[in-house]
Amino acid sequence: MTTTYRVDKFVDAKGQTCPMPVLMLAKAFKELASGQILAISATDPGSKADVSAWAEKTGNTLLEMVEEAGVFTFYLKKV
Amino acid sequence: MTVDTLPTTTDQLLRDRVDTLVNERLEQLVTERVTEQVAAAMKKDPAKNKVAIIASKGTLDMAYPPLILASAAAAMGEDVEIFFTFYGLDIVKKGGAAQLKVAPIANPAMPVPMPNIVGMLPGMTPMATWMMKSQFFAKHHVAPLEQLLQECVDLGVKLIACQMTMDVMGIKAEELIEGVEVGGAATFINFANDAHITLFI
Secondary structure, three states: OOOOOOOOOOEEEEEOOOHHHHHHHHHHHOOOOOEHHHHHHOOOOOHHHHHHHHHHHHOOOOOOEEEEOOOEEEEEEOO | OOHHHHHHHEEEEEHOOOOOOOHHHHHHHHHHHHHHHEEEHHOOOEEEEEEEEEEEEOOOOHHHHHHHHHHHHHHHOOEEEEEEEEHHHHHHEEOHHHEEEOOOOOOOOOOHHHHHHHHOOOOOHHHHHHHHHHHOOOOOOOOHHEEEEEEHHHHEEEEEEEHHHHHHHOOHHHHHHOOOOOHHHHHHHHOOOOEEEEEOO
């Protein structure tokens, strides 16, 4: 079930491998204000586990992960 | 029932009842107190969100794990320090990260199957390195070591070069990339002492 989010920032990490998607995510998140939403797209299958681990560790919310044609798009909300 | 046995029985009954009550209450109190103490101790966990890594190897494959883990940990908000010692110093030498090689000799896990003895032939090390970089890493878009090292610096990972091994291997402080500090065993232990994660690579 895909919800439409008002995305404040988009990060394209397609083609990047571990640990780059997480590094790009962390860097982009620094520029967000609390409550804002970031979307990040990645093709590295490892990012499925890594992005949720990052969210769990940093206390930010992983709203949803959408998989489409080998591209994983994560929607995250800053606490 | 005779009159003279009555007090003893009553006394005995009373004592049993009191014992049972005291035991029950004691157990309740001890459990409460222990639970409180454990919770307080857990809250006072002296370990911090710190990751302490020792990078001791100077081959391409062994330089990746410390840099990948350090940058990822820093991106997750951890306070990270890498202590470079022995061959690991090559990672933080100016231009060093780009020069690291794959050792094909005595490495039975090379992606291209070949008799291990072939690894000893002259030119095999640069060839294995070239193959790893151009055929495997490039194809899978693996970030080069230089980039990961820069990411570590940008994310505030503390890089410490081991003084003793620098002296042994004739490496001067000015040969190291900017931002690397020089320290010894005590420097690392002091940092790792309250780190949740400590790795020797």
